[in-house]
Amino acid sequence: MYGRDWETFLIPYEQAVEELKVKLRALRTELKRKEEYTPIEFVTGRVKKVSSIIEKAKILNIPLDEVEKVPDIAGLRIMCQFVEDMHRVAEHIRNRKDMVVVEERDYVTNRKPSGYRSYHFIVSYPVQTADGELELLAEVQIRTLAMNFWATIEHSLNYKYKGNIPANVRQRLVGAAEASFHLDNEMSQIREEILVAQILFETKSNT
Amino acid sequence: MYGRDWETFLIPYEQAVEELKVKLRALRTELKRKEEYTPIEFVTGRVKKVSSIIEKAKILNIPLDEVEKVPDIAGLRIMCQFVEDMHRVAEHIRNRKDMVVVEERDYVTNRKPSGYRSYHFIVSYPVQTADGELELLAEVQIRTLAMNFWATIEHSLNYKYKGNIPANVRQRLVGAAEASFHLDNEMSQIREEILVAQILFETKSNT
């Protein structure tokens, strides 16, 4: 179907997702063991469905014989507790030598009108296949749990309404996005309070 | 250490957690395939650390030679998008024939003063060991993503401050709990809006 051997085409993308899940989860484990605190809550990954790839190619004006230019066929998602953790994780992504960042989009500082917040990387990642090395694109999204919660529901609604979410539901979504943003702010303030408490404590301890 | 062969003692609990993770994830998969919507976002599980088991036994006044009465040595957690989904999942837990519910606690209707919200089951679950069947206790917690988000942070803070969270941080936590509660309410209202929209649509379609 869809005029191409999609199953074979997707093999290296599935491989990339599996490898990147293992690699990003290893970063989580390493930081947790060394610091007893990890900026990464959990990591998920998926290969885009064929029907969604075709749809996306259409939106991006990419002809189907150059479909490997669709940047999020392989997708990874990193969930963090705090907005501050997202920046630290982003820095780790930039420093890796097993992938090259080709694009960064900061939808946290600049939210989308829908209320969507997230930090996006497009990376170029080499996969070893039976026929040699293949360089492919993957998208890495970084989010707080609250951002992800909201985005999951927006995604369900978009799927349900096929992209045409009714005005009243969309308005509700903006309200929920506010609630999600507010929760992240509350959390950041707790985090700051803790850091201030620690500095006070350490200053006292040194005198 | 701790005067007992804890490693051997914990084997059946690890087994129970592995089995229950597989079983509860199967429920997720089944509902997703049949209804294209699942009330379960994801499922996690863990065996309590030995030091935490001993601490909990002390709090509950359970002598160490009856430590199997500590109800949450094996712990499972089910995360839902909506508060409404939690009730549906709870009903599935009650209907299962491979475990017996021995206790239910509804911290959603009756939140704890700290702001903690969650639905708790204690179940009795039979495990097959090399020496025969063993009936053991496990705790199953059901939460929304927002409840879980908040609880994760409270847990980190309790760990950091060894149970004595300072007053100002505790106050912030109550504020964050409010924000988490507010987010769940916003989400429930979106959900209702959708259901109303569907009923209107279906009524129209039938005329």
Next chain:
Amino acid sequence: MYGRDWETFLIPYEQAVEELKVKLRALRTELKRKEEYTPIEFVTGRVKKVSSIIEKAKILNIPLDEVEKVPDIAGLRIMCQFVEDMHRVAEHIRNRKDMVVVEERDYVTNRKPSGYRSYHFIVSYPVQTADGELELLAEVQIRTLAMNFWATIEHSLNYKYKGNIPANVRQRLVGAAEASFHLDNEMSQIREEILVAQILFETKSNT
């Protein structure tokens, strides 16, 4: 295709295979930890392909609307180092309370003319679905590594020749089955030698 919603039909079978893999691997882990030796090398599982289920139903004269009578839609395989271990594992299967053995076939004592050796159980296993409990059949095969090695190759050849393996290849297979049988015998003799050595050693130690 094949006039039935096979995907939905197979959901509980996939669930059973996942649960039984976890349960049988737990037995492996438990014995390894307690005795530093385990009779189980590894455990695999699979759900039969739809085309193979239909083929098997035909061979067994089972009409497609009673296809749940095909006994190996859910299949588990337990690999052992020694033939002696197989009997111990078989005893564990018989003692479990989470499944009921409905049939046993001993192709070790009575090999098939092809050279096939293996121990087969058909068990009845209850699965909890969203709609209640479902009792289904599963096959549990117990093999040594050498038996499995041979059987894997016979399976490949049967697949390649669609059941009609040419006479000269079949003859070679019987030769290989002999070699596999011989290897198991050599291994059993090593095992005995070790046990004798231990008894001698322990007798000496006690004097």
Next chain:
Amino acid sequence: MYGRDWETFLIPYEQAVEELKVKLRALRTELKRKEEYTPIEFVTGRVKKVSSIIEKAKILNIPLDEVEKVPDIAGLRIMCQFVEDMHRVAEHIRNRKDMVVVEERDYVTNRKPSGYRSYHFIVSYPVQTADGELELLAEVQIRTLAMNFWATIEHSLNYKYKGNIPANVRQRLVGAAEASFHLDNEMSQIREEILVAQILFETKSNT
């Protein structure tokens, strides 16, 4: 214990083993999907225990502060059905661009006196840690199922007798190694028979 923070030291090795398992299994999956036959039966991996690392360092005259020179702290094992498959897999290892082969040992052509047969690679593999890239050594062993079967038992006996297997047991082991070698030969002959059969068939089909 053992005068070093071994847990932290081993983190990148655990990471390497996880990554390489995923990568080598992906090769298995890719070949299976493209050719309906795979030279790889299964892949396992493990990090060496601390006590075994120290023992190995002693044998190799490596001081403990250069313990990263022990070449098999990270170990991968690839199991094949046929000896011929091993060579094909070895060629894939040599062609990969995500690791560099630093040593090859062919214990198949030149078996060890004990009867041990296997193909060994030492590779240098880069791991991304939170503190930057780390190049480490890993051992990749390639074996047939029969070679592995024998080696597993030799390993158990070496463990049991702490390296001093009694003469009569050792003699039995050589006998079992012969039986394992014989089984591999029988299998190779089946394989050849099949290939000859295919060539005959294809020649006929073309006339």
